[in-house]
């Protein structure tokens with residue numbers, strides 16, 4: 001704990017001196033955050049903020065949740081690290097637990113440290129199992145920061161290098177509000193999913209190892225595919241000998257009202273990736289698959305920190321907290337309530353073009369005339385909410401989607417507070 005706080009300007013100055021410039025931050029006047037307590041954060045001057053972004057869908061069970069941190073600290077003081085060449089118990093307990101809560105027959109886990117690493121591992125596994133090298137991804141996807149996961153990322157802003165892998169082909173995201181094929185659901189008959197067949201025909205059916213997708217695209221702008229999308233696209237993938245990798249890094253662990261978001265579509269992926277909220281804020285990642293696919297990865301694989309006792313015990317404590325507090329049910333109920341309130345604001349303000357999402361993964365897309373993205377206005381609203389001590393997020397290719405992804409412990413009163421302040425913000429901000 002710092003004895004003397006630098007304050008926001010001191011931190012920005014040191015960031016500029018010592019961090020690589022790509023590490024950006026939100027807000028013109030950002031606060032220095034020094035403490036967290038469930039759905040609240042505190043700055044260095046003691047101001048209290050309602051956190052409606054949870055460090056981007058990470059702190060699902062609340063900041064510094066005492067039931068979790070108590071077990072983290074106990075483990076930290078007992079056995080911190082050995083790596084997987086020695087036997088420890090938390091890693092196998094966690095793998096067993098995940099096997100009991102993941103959909104279908106996903107019973108085998110590999111632990112690593114981040115979402116990028118989990119997706120990188122899933123890609124390796126798909127290549128090993130199928131013997132093929134190419135992948136299909138979605139135009140609004142974000143899958144990570146490493147070479148291959150950045151190659152799988154469709155959002156231009158997050159494709160930092162323009163010399164990425166040629167082994168990835170993109171098809172349009174199921175973004176019904178701005179359909180890339182200029183069609184409307186359900187008359188479209190899921191034409192965007194069937195674009196996959198065209199890609200396969202253009203290349204060779206035999207080259208493609210897997211299709212990868214987020215069940216709800218987070219950074220793409222909280223994009224929720226139609227109800228029959230995943231059954232259709234997973235069937236196309238299977239018919240052509242491809243696996244379905246489901247990136248649940250942002251959506252898993254109660255966020256959408258189900259433990260795993262893909263359960264909303266009743267589809268079992270071949271490989272499922274998780275990270276972010278699994279250990280409620282400690283660095284962790286995993287890819288999880290079925291027994292048959294796992295058998296293709298037998299050559300030695302090790303991650304120095306993957307599944308270490310501290311993160312594994314913290315993940316177990318987090319999952320216990322999910323069960324004892326039924327956090328996914330709270331996400332479903334508060335999410336439904338909050339969504340209704342957002343829809344009321346949409347009726348009141350033209351700038352809200354669309355409200356979408358599931359559970360407590362909700363987005364409000366802000367637009368000007370003719371659906372032109374209202375990026376600047378989105379920033380102004382974010383700043384206004386922060387000045388009124390509320391944090392929300394911002395996503396979407398046009399950086400014009402307000403993202404509401406709070407810790408799953410938030411209450412109706414918290415939801416009412418955000419809506420009231422958002423209402424004020426929308427009233428004050430000059431619109432076209």
Ligand SMILES: Cc1ncc(COP(=O)(O)O)c(C=O)c1O
Nearest residue numbers: 114115116142143144249250275
């Ligand atoms: C859907 C999705 N996949 C992968 C990643 C990459 O995860 P990480 O930042 O832990 O590497 C993210 C990060 O935001 C994500 O949202």
